[in-house]
Amino acid sequence: MNIDMIRDAATRLEGHARRTPLLSSPFLDDIAGKRIFVKAENLQHTGSFKFRGAWSAITALPEGTDGVIAFSSGNHAQGVAYAAALKGLPSVIVMPSDAPQLKIDNTRALGAEVVLYNRETESREAIGSEIAAQRNLHLIAPFDNAFVVAGQGTIGLEIAAQAAQHGIKDAAMFTCCGGGGLTSGIALALQADAPHIPVHPIEPVGFDDVARSLASGKIERNAKTTGSICDAIISPHPGDMTFPIMQRLCATPVLVSDEECLRAMAQAFLRLKLVLEPGGASALAAALFHNDDIAQDTIICTASGGNVDAPMFARALDTLKGLE
Amino acid sequence: MNIDMIRDAATRLEGHARRTPLLSSPFLDDIAGKRIFVKAENLQHTGSFKFRGAWSAITALPEGTDGVIAFSSGNHAQGVAYAAALKGLPSVIVMPSDAPQLKIDNTRALGAEVVLYNRETESREAIGSEIAAQRNLHLIAPFDNAFVVAGQGTIGLEIAAQAAQHGIKDAAMFTCCGGGGLTSGIALALQADAPHIPVHPIEPVGFDDVARSLASGKIERNAKTTGSICDAIISPHPGDMTFPIMQRLCATPVLVSDEECLRAMAQAFLRLKLVLEPGGASALAAALFHNDDIAQDTIICTASGGNVDAPMFARALDTLKGLE
Known part of the structure; x- marks a missing residue:
């Protein structure tokens, strides 16, 4: 860095x-x-x-990546969703099922596929890893x-x-x-x-x-x-x-x-x-x-x-x- | 023009x-x-x-002008007051005495001298002309x-x-x-x-x-x-x-x-x-x-x-x- x-x-x-x-x-x-x-x-x-970091990461993706995935219900999610949409790439955002409907709707409207998980019974990392592997998606962490x-x-x-x-x-x-x-x-x-x-x-x-x-x-x-x-x-x-x-x-x-x-x-x-x-x-x-x-x-x-x-x-x- | x-x-x-x-x-x-x-x-x-028009007018003032005057209780007043202050010129803003106190305070805080007139008994044009003549101030009209x-x-x-x-x-x-x-x-x-x-x-x-x-x-x-x-x-x-x-x-x-x-x-x-x-x-x-x-x-x-x-x-x- x-x-x-x-x-x-x-x-x-x-x-x-x-x-x-x-x-x-x-x-x-x-x-x-x-x-x-x-x-x-x-x-x-x-x-x-957050759009800046998302755009920076998405324009530096490894060759052959089929899309991106992020865990977030907030600003990082929206940044990743919109940056991916502008680049014509699919994005999956993993959000808790009890997230406010407005945030879910906004993230979808920005072009993302929203996958909901149950905060009490499911692990977002497990769900995310499975989807990422199945669909060849690249995880974009919010700061690390x-x-x-x-x-x-x-x-x-x-x-x-x-x-x-x-x-x-x-x-x-x-x-x-x-x-x-x-x-x-x-x-x-x-x-x-x-x-x-x-x-x-x-x-x-x-x-x-x-x-x-x-x-x-x-x-x-x-x-x-x-x-x-x-x-x-x-x-x-x-x-x-x-x-x-x-x-x-x-x-x-x-x-x-x-x-x-x-x-x-x-x-x-x-x-x-x-x-x-x-x-x-x-x-x-x-x-x-x-x-x-x-x-x-x-x-x-x-x-x-x-x-x-x-x-x-x-x-x-x-x-x-x-x-x- | x-x-x-x-x-x-x-x-x-x-x-x-x-x-x-x-x-x-x-x-x-x-x-x-x-x-x-x-x-x-x-x-x-x-x-x-309104700051743009005010700055444009104040930076094109006739030589020898000692300051500016405007009639306004709104955005034009604030634009003229602040543009004049930045140029180090005195400004007088003529406002009705029943203008909201906040607008009067803001206009003063931006550097203007506020002259209040009674809307029912006084003419702002008469008051303004007199002050302008006495003090060699240039009138800045809001659009004409x-x-x-x-x-x-x-x-x-x-x-x-x-x-x-x-x-x-x-x-x-x-x-x-x-x-x-x-x-x-x-x-x-x-x-x-x-x-x-x-x-x-x-x-x-x-x-x-x-x-x-x-x-x-x-x-x-x-x-x-x-x-x-x-x-x-x-x-x-x-x-x-x-x-x-x-x-x-x-x-x-x-x-x-x-x-x-x-x-x-x-x-x-x-x-x-x-x-x-x-x-x-x-x-x-x-x-x-x-x-x-x-x-x-x-x-x-x-x-x-x-x-x-x-x-x-x-x-x-x-x-x-x-x-x-």
């Missing part, structure tokens, strides 16, 4: 993934007391950065896959170029962090193209596996993987591939609460006109409300996704009552 | 206004039965395209100003280039239409750079002054200027400068209801992750729900602004109930 793989991925993504804008607002700067820039990956195809990390890393290349265009010299980078694919990809890219910008992983309070792993020096697990509204950035533990990269390159993590993510979503609504999901707003939440220990006068944060349903978005808007 | 003025404005806007993305979603294409592209001007500085129209026209230059990048050959353009600054600017730009793309003005039902003016061949007035949620695109009548341009260049107007604008806002939320205001969603509403008479297989629409408060956005989200 190195910078050349990220530059190669950027070449494959050119004209297929969107080069998302780096946005700002004087009102956000006022709240933070620093300059804030937001990399709007919620505007990426399928509403999250070098081509996926390389795809997410293309965001870092764009940020380095956009920061230079904006004349940003002294900045810290905040990344929404789950398994670490986005964070490690961006860290690798910035190490090469903007080595003066340190990368801080952002996690939800209570789901700080990356922060604890970086502190202890070995992979630590979350006690649970449910119970936060930031579902998109919660995984059981950092990846075997992504953790050593984060260990080598990342600065201190920052933790945010669910309530702060909702308030950041409301500010993105008001000031940037962006729809963010809670996990996708975590880096902005940290930039707005937890930047006391950051020496730099500018923070660049990822807005990693916008796949939120209307009731959750209404909860975010409710935080504006009395303020707006 | 000609294409050279638009190209000159584009040069002045370079590096100052955002080059906004042209977005799409297969889910929107499904609803419309055509390919739909959305020019996301809600992501422009101050949340609407060639530099303003030229600034809005830069959107058309970008659309022509982006359409070519996307391989779009056969398309119709739908523009959110109030006084006609945006529509006439885009029509002039497309006439030059993409003359095969006809421009259809989009208006709210009951506020179809442009449609009636184009039909009768002379400037017709709206019976009223209140009573629609699409306040951002309602003006008393088409502009003296913009109407002849629209008369010469525009194709058939299309009308949309308030309810359709709310439904388009909900689709922009779900599928594009964009926050639109009702008037700013009118062109998308027409593209999704009123395209039967359009021969082209692709429609490009402006998303002209996103300055909507939380209660109105919640109304838009409510249209998803039972559908999502």
Whole structure:
């Protein structure tokens, strides 16, 4: 896993993934007391950065692969389904049978075959392996896959170029962090193209596996993987591939609460006109409300996704009552 | 007013206004039965395209002007205030004393001096003229100003280039239409750079002054200027400068209801992750729900602004109930 793989991925993504804008607002700067820039990956195809890793992996498939398979009920599933459809490849997405009907319908509408399994009685790995072998499908893991990390890393290349265009010299980078694919990809890219910008992983309070792993020096697990509204950035533990990269390159993590993510979503609504999901707003939440220990006068944060349903978005808007 | 003025404005806007993305979603294409592209001007500085016209006008001011003045309580006010602040020029915005406190506060926070007048007893023109004369300020009209129209026209230059990048050959353009600054600017730009793309003005039902003016061949007035949620695109009548341009260049107007604008806002939320205001969603509403008479297989629409408060956005989200 190195910078050349990220530059190669950027070449494959050119004209297929969107080069998302780096946005700002004087009102956000006022709240933070620093300059804030937001990399709007919620505007990426399928509403999250996951399309980049999926496209990167699918355009680097071994010869003779007949299609792809992924386990996911979230943003990775949609990214893989749509990237495969655009390449004219079959995709199978293995989802729990109790996943929300909307997510199942969306994934099908993006071109995937959805295979449902019973979470209590069946193993998704067993089902997936059987289908993959029978049909010669290639498994695309959500973050422990070098081509996926390389795809997410293309965001870092764009940020380095956009920061230079904006004349940003002294900045810290905040990344929404789950398994670490986005964070490690961006860290690798910035190490090469903007080595003066340190990368801080952002996690939800209570789901700080990356922060604890970086502190202890070995992979630590979350006690649970449910119970936060930031579902998109919660995984059981950092990846075997992504953790050593984060260990080598990342600065201190920052933790945010669910309530702060909702308030950041409301500010993105008001000031940037962006729809963010809670996990996708975590880096902005940290930039707005937890930047006391950051020496730099500018923070660049990822807005990693916008796949939120209307009731959750209404909860975010409710935080504006009395303020707006 | 000609294409050279638009190209000159584009040069002045370079590096100052955002080059906004042209977005799409297969889910929107499904609803419309055509390919739909959305020019996301809600992501422009101050949340609407108005920043372009303001910046264009302010960077073309006569020598020796000490500042600018505008009458507006809406998007034009914010665009002028922020453009002036970025240029280090004083701005005065004349607003009715019963304007929402939030709009007054926002306009001040963007750097303007807000002068309030009593709508029932005072004339804003009289107050404005007096201040302008006393303080050597230049009035920036919202649409009947060639530099303003030229600034809005830069959107058309970008659309022509982006359409070519996307391989779009056969398309119709739908523009959110109030006084006609945006529509006439885009029509002039497309006439030059993409003359095969006809421009259809989009208006709210009951506020179809442009449609009636184009039909009768002379400037017709709206019976009223209140009573629609699409306040951002309602003006008393088409502009003296913009109407002849629209008369010469525009194709058939299309009308949309308030309810359709709310439904388009909900689709922009779900599928594009964009926050639109009702008037700013009118062109998308027409593209999704009123395209039967359009021969082209692709429609490009402006998303002209996103300055909507939380209660109105919640109304838009409510249209998803039972559908999502």
